[in-house]
Amino acid sequence: MSDATTTAATAAPTTGTCLCGAITLTIPAAAVPLKSMSCYCTHCAKNAGGPYQTNAMFATTDISVSDPQGQLRTYSILDTFSGKPKEKAFCGTCGCTFYTRPGHHEGKMTVVKTGILDAGAIASFQPKVELYARDRPQFCQALEGTKQFDTMPMTH
Template sequence: MTTTTSISGSCLCGTIKYSLKGTDKGPVLCHCDNCQKTTGSSFANNHRFTRAEITLTEGKDAIKSYKDTNTISGNPLIRWFCSNCGSPIYLENGKFKGLVIVYSGGIDGDLRHKTPAGELFGHNKRNWFSGVEGAAKL
């Protein structure tokens, strides 16, 4: 289910701020090792937008990227993060041009409370986590 939204988000230290204006393609969890390491958690909870729907409103000079080429899918990912506090902001997948994957932890407001509609790389999820009931296993 898609939701048209106009919300904001930021990194932990507040140096980087952004706005999202557009259609959320729905939240998904990613259980790959790289997302676990990026977030420092058992999975990444993400929302999908187009590149044109995210605008950096503060901290453009503080955002840095890391080209992650050692991915389980084989697709290189560009991971954008705050160079001050290290918070992940969003990522771009070279296979899906124009799509931006925004980490839900930085999003302000109700959008971050939506139940994920799908789970990626479920074969790699932690054995104590049964998954999200009703979520598509992608």
């Protein structure tokens, strides 16, 4: 077994919790995000309570959620770029958003809101792409080394 395989097999998973601790999201150590991004779209800005939100997209099968108190709620966002609804999943007690599932991916992809990740894990998911850069406020600078898109690229 190679060192990389050994490390992946023994590395701890990444977890994320909401403010009240009712829900835990787990990403296995071997899971690699398909994309990591910052998004300045209206949905992400409102959801984050700030000018943008950082996200990482995973295969839905790579994500697990523990919700022993039954607090996970969903809300369908209908006015999307693709025209297909996206499902937002959040804690019904404290309101923290865990992820969205864009309808155009038919449930196969989950976009994790990296701000919910525990113990500094957000640093492992540095954005490689900035979406809706046209909506970036002037006081926010483009992230060095990221691809910039004015809207949502059609391949997203």
